[in-house]
Amino acid sequence: MFLHIFKYELLSSLRVKDLIIWLMIFPIALGTFFKIAFGNVYARNTEFSAIPAAVVGAENDPAFRNVCDSVSEGDEALLKVTYTDEKTALEMLERGDVEGIFYAGDEVMLTVAGSGLGQTILKSFADRYSVSAAIIKDALMNDPASAPAVIAAISEDVSSCREIPLTEGNTDNMVQYFYNLIAMVAMYGAVTGLHVSAGNQANMSPLGARRSCAPARKSVSIAASFLGSCIIQGLCMVLCVSFVAFALGVDFGSRLPLVYAAALLGGCMGVSIGFFVGALNMPESAKTGVVMSFSMLMCFFSGLMVGNMKALISAKAPWLNMINPAAVVSDSIYCLNIYSDYRRFIVKMISMVIITLVFVALGLILTRRKKYASL
Amino acid sequence: MENTVVKIENLVKRYGELIALDHFSLEIKEGEIFGLLGPNGSGKTTTINCLLSLLSYDKGNIELFGKKMTPVSYDIKKDIGVIMQNVAVLNELTVYENIDYFCGLYISDKALRKKYVEEAVEFAGLGDFVKFYPKKLSGGLLRRLNIACGIAHKPKLIILDEPTVAVDPQSRNRILEGIEELNRAGATVIYTSHYMEEVEQLCTRIAIMDKGRKIAEGTKEELKRMIRNTETVTIEIIELPEEVRAQIASLPHVYSAEHDGERLVICCSGGKHNLIRILDVLQSRDLGFGRVYTELPTLNDVFLEITGKALRDKED
Numbered sequence: 001m002f003l004h005i006f007k008y009e010l011l012s013s014l015r016v017k018d019l020i021i022w023l024m025i026f027p028i029a030l031g032t033f034f035k036i037a038f039g040n041v042y043a044r045n046t047e048f049s050a051i052p053a054a055v056v057g058a059e060n061d062p063a064f065r066n067v068c069d070s071v072s073e074g075d076e077a078l079l080k081v082t083y084t085d086e087k088t089a090l091e092m093l094e095r096g097d098v099e100g101i102f103y104a105g106d107e108v109m110l111t112v113a114g115s116g117l118g119q120t121i122l123k124s125f126a127d128r129y130s131v132s133a134a135i136i137k138d139a140l141m142n143d144p145a146s147a148p149a150v151i152a153a154i155s156e157d158v159s160s161c162r163e164i165p166l167t168e169g170n171t172d173n174m175v176q177y178f179y180n181l182i183a184m185v186a187m188y189g190a191v192t193g194l195h196v197s198a199g200n201q202a203n204m205s206p207l208g209a210r211r212s213c214a215p216a217r218k219s220v221s222i223a224a225s226f227l228g229s230c231i232i233q234g235l236c237m238v239l240c241v242s243f244v245a246f247a248l249g250v251d252f253g254s255r256l257p258l259v260y261a262a263a264l265l266g267g268c269m270g271v272s273i274g275f276f277v278g279a280l281n282m283p284e285s286a287k288t289g290v291v292m293s294f295s296m297l298m299c300f301f302s303g304l305m306v307g308n309m310k311a312l313i314s315a316k317a318p319w320l321n322m323i324n325p326a327a328v329v330s331d332s333i334y335c336l337n338i339y340s341d342y343r344r345f346i347v348k349m350i351s352m353v354i355i356t357l358v359f360v361a362l363g364l365i366l367t368r369r370k371k372y373a374s375l
Numbered sequence: 376m377e378n379t380v381v382k383i384e385n386l387v388k389r390y391g392e393l394i395a396l397d398h399f400s401l402e403i404k405e406g407e408i409f410g411l412l413g414p415n416g417s418g419k420t421t422t423i424n425c426l427l428s429l430l431s432y433d434k435g436n437i438e439l440f441g442k443k444m445t446p447v448s449y450d451i452k453k454d455i456g457v458i459m460q461n462v463a464v465l466n467e468l469t470v471y472e473n474i475d476y477f478c479g480l481y482i483s484d485k486a487l488r489k490k491y492v493e494e495a496v497e498f499a500g501l502g503d504f505v506k507f508y509p510k511k512l513s514g515g516l517l518r519r520l521n522i523a524c525g526i527a528h529k530p531k532l533i534i535l536d537e538p539t540v541a542v543d544p545q546s547r548n549r550i551l552e553g554i555e556e557l558n559r560a561g562a563t564v565i566y567t568s569h570y571m572e573e574v575e576q577l578c579t580r581i582a583i584m585d586k587g588r589k590i591a592e593g594t595k596e597e598l599k600r601m602i603r604n605t606e607t608v609t610i611e612i613i614e615l616p617e618e619v620r621a622q623i624a625s626l627p628h629v630y631s632a633e634h635d636g637e638r639l640v641i642c643c644s645g646g647k648h649n650l651i652r653i654l655d656v657l658q659s660r661d662l663g664f665g666r667v668y669t670e671l672p673t674l675n676d677v678f679l680e681i682t683g684k685a686l687r688d689k690e691d
Contacts, residue, residue, distance in 0.1 A: 004479040012467035202429045210463035210524075213427050214480035215449035 001216055002224045009228030019192060023236040027185045028243055034181065035248045038174040050080040051118045052098045054089035061104035067129060068102070078125070102126060108133075176334065178250045180304035182263050183329035185240045187295035189233040189270020190277060194287055196225040197278035197367050205284070222367060226275060226360075233267035253337045258345065262336065265352045266329035270295075272359035273325065279366035295326070302327035325355055378405040379441065380532055380563045381426065386435035388421055388587070395421045396432070397587040403565065403580075408558050410578030411567040412674060418587040419567040420460060423536050426565075427457060439532065453481050456530030456562075460537045462521045464509050471496065471505040474523050481528035495527035498553060515546025522550060526557060533557060534565045539573060551577055571674040581674070585682050595674065602680040603630060604672045606643040608650055610657070611665030615639060619660055626652050 013019060050072065058065040071078040082089075082098065089101045093111070099118040103109040110126040112119040139150040198204040200222050202212040211221060241263045244250045252259045277291050301324050303310040310327060313320050321327045332348035339345070381403040388396040396418050403409045411419045424430040426437055428446045437444045439451050464473045474492045482488045496502055499519040509517055518538060526533055535554065539547045554577060558564050568574050574581055575595050582592040591598055599605075615634045623639070624632035628646030632639065643649040650669055657664055 001480070001483065004476075004483070008465070008468065008472065008476045008479075011472070012465050015467035206459055206461035206463035207465065209424075209429055209461075210457065210459055210477075211480070212429055212446075213452060213455065213457040214477070215452040216480050217447075217449070 002220050005216070005221055005224035006228050009225050010231060013192065013228060013232040019232070019236075022191060023185060023188050023233070024239060027181055027188075027236075027240045030184075031178065031181050031240070031244050031248055034174075034177045035250070038177060050077040051100075051121055052080045052082070053100050053102060053122055054082045054084055054092050054098045055102045055104060056084065056086045056089050057104040058083045061108075063133070064102070064104045064108060064129065071125070078121070175250055175252075175337070176303055176310075176330070178244050178248070179330035179333045180299060180302050180326065181244065182237070182240055182259075182333060183266065183302055183326040184295065184299045184304055185236055186233075186263065186266030186270045186329045187273070187298055187326050189229075189236075189267045190274035190291040190295055191288070192229045192233045192236075193226070193271035193274025194278040194291060196222060196229055196271070196275045197363055198284065198287070200225060201279065201367055201369075203281070204278070218367070222364075226271065229271045229274075230268045233271050234264050237263040237267040252333070255336045258336050259333050262329065262332040262345075262349065262352075265349060265356070266325070266332070269325055269329070269352050269356045269359070272356045272363065275363040276359040276366070279363045298324050298326035302330050322351065323355070325352075328352055328355065379403070380405050380407075380439065381409075381565065382436075382438040383422070383426065384436045386422070386425060386432055386437065388418075388425060388430065388432045395587050396425070396435075399435070399584075399587065399589055401582060401589065401592075403563060405563050406558070406561070407580055408554065408564040408566060408578045410574035410581040411565065411584060412569070412571060412574045412581055412678075413584030414569055417569075417584040419569075419584055420536055421587070422584075423534055423565070423567060426534070427455070453528075454531040456525045456528065456533040458522050458525035458533070458535045458538050460540065462509075462517050464517075464520055464524060466509050469506050469508055470501050470512070470520055470523075473509065473520060474527050477524040478527040481530075491527050491529060495523040498526070498556070499523035500549060513543075513546075514541050515543045518542050518550065519546060522553065526562075529560075530562060532563045532565070536567050537569070538566075539568065539570065547573075571678075575674055583674070583678055583681070585678070590681050591677065598674060598677045599672045602672060602677050603644045604642050604676050604680065605645050606649055607670045607672070607676075608641040608643065608653055608667070609670070610639045610641075610653070610667050611637065612639050612657070612662065613637060614662065616660075619656065619662065623653055623656055626656070629653075 055065070055068055058068070065083070068079060068081045072081045082092065084092070086101075086103075089098070092098045093101055093113050096113075099116070100110055100112040100122040102122075103111070108126050108130055110122055112122065136150060139146055199207050200211060200218060202209040212218070238260060241252075241256075241260055245252055245256060245259075273294070274291055277287050277294075280287065280290075282290075300306070301309060301313055301320060304326070310321060310330075313324075313327075321331070328348055328351045332345055332352070335344040335348055379402055381401065383399060383401040386396050386399040387394070399418065399422060401422075411422060413419050421430065425432045425435075426439070426444065428437075428444050428448065439448075440454065442448065442451055444451055465476060468476060471492065474495050475488065478488050478492050478495070482491060496505055499522055501516065501519060501523060504512060504516060504520075509520060512520060518541075522535070522538060525535075533554075539550055542550065551573060554564055554566065566574065566578060578595070580592070580594055581598060582589050583598070584590065591601060593601070612634070613636065620632055620634050620639065623629060623641060626649070628643045628649055629641055630644050631642040634640075641649075641653055650667070654667070
């Protein structure tokens, strides 16, 4: 009996056009849109541009000119230098053509018109040059033999801080949108789960009434329908993650199998939400509306529409992120990508299991009745 | 026709202030085609839903096949075929798959199920439509699919709740013939309808319901004997003097003679040769008349006389 119901549950679910549109085609279209929209934004955000600067009096300081020339060459040039006179340099600074003016000489001076990243880099460059030049001059005057060693030591990029990456994952902020896209598909599992309870309750639909007349235990029927819905939803989740990872080329780091696991569990959570809503005593169309509205609201709070929404909620109402199913799904994938340990990921997975169990339990409480006061 | 298949005793069902079933009792024997006849809202579907243990009820007792019916009476449910008033099929499954799905809820043996499904397809005349989806079927074919889904597992008791609503005459006849065929094959049938012609044509015994109460029960002949009217004579006549109408009304066995300007309708209770006596009066006065026809009482007349209102809704 279980296998019979399960087989037809799968078959009928696979043929529901709405399901294919909302769970397969829509996420693919939205993911493609994200890729087109955010791909360029990320490239612009991360690409470093050489800082335009003017140098006045370089002809009197060949050493500084050499240094400026060396940092202006190649693909990763730090500066884009223009050698000119003071008047022209000031005009360029005023027009914004350059971010600062270096005055070469015994002591390198810097004039900037404002503050910002470019100006800070120019200031650091000038300071470092001044310090290095002073050390080299001192070495040449007091111990000429040690000068080459001093110059070599200064040339090395020595820092008191060592950069240790927290993760090997993708730190691109834009991937958050793809995490939320996966969360959205998981939430749409609620649409798949709606009919599990409605189709098994005599007071919900003619089909539910008809099924209730058959000599099949309601628990068996619900279990078969629920499992069938979870498998269909699971297929949609696998398709979505695969499309995002392989077709759109979004980097999920080195733990893609666990991303699939999180997505599958998220899908089951979505089905359980639908199962619960389906068991509520309200018209069928209203249930679909409730499920879609709830899904979109949760996705909004998790940052699908506004990127920094989750951070905002994290600051103002952190509890919401803990119980928002969409946020839990996207956070689980985020944790996998960002943190090297599994602790946070496991917490998110447990959260998903708990939310799923809560909704299944509530749905079962509502569907356990076998006789109805009215049909 | 000995064993009692359905026994309903003093069933009471209330929806708040409204009493949907008012101490309703019924007994149906094996092999019967039992008709539940009544206008919309009379309690037919409520009776069926209580019978199937879908609805809770306030009072009374229901036994099927000699056992108390409960929601978990799976041994009873496997012998029942249900054809609901609202078509209950899966829109994403084909005709064949739908019948197989519902049959599979009762029959686990695959080979036997295949045989039953094919027989149900043939029975319902859906052979040319097995690969069609329900949305592609006409109203009549959809009703036939609904029936095929309900009877494929060869139940001993078949409950049909208004199976011919919104069905074309051709499909309706096929459905009625099919029900008779199922009955001949040994099934007991409960048939609810507000179409008196169907019930009259099909059912061996009939219960007439109104406002949740059983107002009459018996064979159609027994029901008709319960009322005064045994024959209605209608004569198309335009000019009819009042004294002639009064003379006809005073004839033996005539209890009513009404003239509406076009027709004279005379109701008779018992007696023979009523028509001859009426026509003699008209001919003796040398009055011309058009068509003359007589009608035996219908179940609608039974209902009308018992309740004072027509059985059918106006829209029917």
